[in-house]
Amino acid sequence: MARPPKKSQEQWRSEIIKAAQELFLSKGYDNTSITDIMNLTGGAKGMFYRFFESKEQLMQELGNQMFFENNPFEAVKDRSDLNGLQKIRELLALNQSDREREAMNQQAVSILKDPRILSAAVEANRRVLTPLWFELLEEARQDGSIETEYTRELSELLPLVNFWLLPSVFPASQEEICRKCRFLLKVLTTMGLPLMDEELMDATERRLKELASENRREP
Numbered sequence: 001m002a003r004p005p006k007k008s009q010e011q012w013r014s015e016i017i018k019a020a021q022e023l024f025l026s027k028g029y030d031n032t033s034i035t036d037i038m039n040l041t042g043g044a045k046g047m048f049y050r051f052f053e054s055k056e057q058l059m060q061e062l063g064n065q066m067f068f069e070n071n072p073f074e075a076v077k078d079r080s081d082l083n084g085l086q087k088i089r090e091l092l093a094l095n096q097s098d099r100e101r102e103a104m105n106q107q108a109v110s111i112l113k114d115p116r117i118l119s120a121a122v123e124a125n126r127r128v129l130t131p132l133w134f135e136l137l138e139e140a141r142q143d144g145s146i147e148t149e150y151t152r153e154l155s156e157l158l159p160l161v162n163f164w165l166l167p168s169v170f171p172a173s174q175e176e177i178c179r180k181c182r183f184l185l186k187v188l189t190t191m192g193l194p195l196m197d198e199e200l201m202d203a204t205e206r207r208l209k210e211l212a213s214e215n216r217r218e219p
Helices: 009-027 034-041 055-069 072-077 084-097 099-113 115-143 151-165 174-190 198-217
Strands: none
Touching (some): 009 034, 055 099, 055 115, 072 115, 084 115, 151 174, 174 198
């Protein structure tokens, strides 16, 4: 009987990430063990540690992969029917409509309580998102859809906003989170960036309330 073909290192890595995604979404991050992941891939536990130092690192890698597979910045980049501000609002709407990635982001909330992981997440957002935001903000400034002299500063601020709004990082009730969101939008509007219309604002508030509810249910 012929032996099954040997998997390459890249195949193993890809299958581990795929299995983790399936289990995190079906069982939850906290209820999934490394053994569960490797049982699903059919590999030994030692294979996991060839690619990842921990389950937390795997979660971060999975989040990055899901972002780049459905990158909202790329989705709006070449839209000739939208001006810069409309592209910004569209990418925010696209980001919120990605239910699978949104569900994964909620699973990742608990690990951000670890200062080391939080620091790494902030650095990753700064490195990846700041240049994307700067390019889009500059486009909006140049086409006149926003009026601001602070595109550089805004591009550095926006990747940090999610961390400030996360109740696992800055504990807050549903009402307090919504108040923070309204405050943030007023500040951004004052800086020349009217980030959201009322429809997008309502959707954002619903998402933040869900995160606050999830945080309260944690032990």
